[in-house]
Amino acid sequence: TIKAKAYFMKFDLHCHSTCSDGTYAPTEVVQRAHAAGVNVLALTDHDTLAGIDEARAAATACGMQLINGVEISCEHTLSGGYGKNKSTKKIIHVLGLDFIDRDKMHATLQQLQDSRASRGQKITEKLSELLSLDYEELWQAVLDKAGGNPQGVGRAHIGQVLFERGDVKTVQKAFDKYLADNKPAYVAIDALSMAEGIELIHACGGKAVLAHPTRYHLSATRVRKLVEEFAGLGGDGCELPATSEPISTRRMVDRSIAANNLVASVGSDFHGSNMPWRRLGDVPVLTPDQQ
Numbered sequence: 001t002i003k004a005k006a007y008f009m010k011f012d013l014h015c016h017s018t019c020s021d022g023t024y025a026p027t028e029v030v031q032r033a034h035a036a037g038v039n040v041l042a043l044t045d046h047d048t049l050a051g052i053d054e055a056r057a058a059a060t061a062c063g064m065q066l067i068n069g070v071e072i073s074c075e076h077t078l079s080g081g082y083g084k085n086k087s088t089k090k091i092i093h094v095l096g097l098d099f100i101d102r103d104k105m106h107a108t109l110q111q112l113q114d115s116r117a118s119r120g121q122k123i124t125e126k127l128s129e130l131l132s133l134d135y136e137e138l139w140q141a142v143l144d145k146a147g148g149n150p151q152g153v154g155r156a157h158i159g160q161v162l163f164e165r166g167d168v169k170t171v172q173k174a175f176d177k178y179l180a181d182n183k184p185a186y187v188a189i190d191a192l193s194m195a196e197g198i199e200l201i202h203a204c205g206g207k208a209v210l211a212h213p214t215r216y217h218l219s220a221t222r223v224r225k226l227v228e229e230f231a232g233l234g235g236d237g238c239e240l241p242a243t244s245e246p247i248s249t250r251r252m253v254d255r256s257i258a259a260n261n262l263v264a265s266v267g268s269d270f271h272g273s274n275m276p277w278r279r280l281g282d283v284p285v286l287t288p289d290q291q
Contacts, residue, residue, distance in 0.1 A: 012281050013042040014267020020045035023272030030058035036281030042069030044095050047109050067098045076194035090216055094197040099206025108200055113151050115190035120153030126185040155179045195233045209237040209265045214249055224256050231260035238262045240284040264290040
């Protein structure tokens with residue numbers, strides 16, 4: 001569809017609502033996209049499909065096309081490099097676009113959400129044993145810190161509770177002593193690998209797109225390697241850098257997309273008032289060979 005219609009249609013295939021970390025409800029995101037002249041929109045909230053039905057109703061009312069979307073957080077270890085930078089483990093964001101099997105996608109993502117909730121409880125259990133504390137009391141304090149949402153519990157909340165209780169001198173000390181990777185209270189998080197994320201999107205009938213490849217604090221060499229590895233795992237497309245990024249960055253990504261036979265994808269990564277510099281419909285222009 002992109003190839004056939006890119007000449008006269010405006011796409012924005014990456015944006016967020018209050019269903020993840022955006023500041024506007026799905027309906028308002030769609031209305032704002034419509035006002036910005038967007039014809040085809042994908043709402044891609046982080047690891048959830050919760051906003052899609054509301055967004056689709058709003059899109060129908062506006063006469064816009066909404067395609068199913070999600071942004072999945074995947075783990076990936078980049079190899080190569082020298083010395084201490086030989087390999088680096090990163091959370092890479094993969095967009096699932098235009099998938100059909102929403103039930104399968106939702107079930108898998110829900111399982112990951114549930115594992116996040118149980119992870120917080122497992123860490124708290126370990127700490128209550130290590131520090132001889134009452135588990136129920138400690139878990140309640142952690143839960144309060146996370147706004148009552150067990151799925152929202154992160155290690156920072158737990159570190160904050162330990163600091164406020166006086167068990168550690170600083171939040172950082174809580175990490176250094178108990179919570180950091182491989183420390184006594186550490187529990188690994190369940191996350192899809194990048195390969196599994198791509199497989200899931202394909203199994204649901206969608207296209208897998210590497211989101212914002214230049215935003216993972218990687219060197220240019222590593223960005224190119226990431227794009228190459230994504231393509232090697234069966235990825236379909238790669239998002240173009242934001243219009244605010246240097247032209248040299250854009251050219252580097254263009255070359256990587258072409259070299260790996262990927263499709264170019266465009267999205268604003270709009271979040272709302274918390275990131276006002278990202279505007280709906282403000283997406284890079286495709287080069288003639290990307291259309």
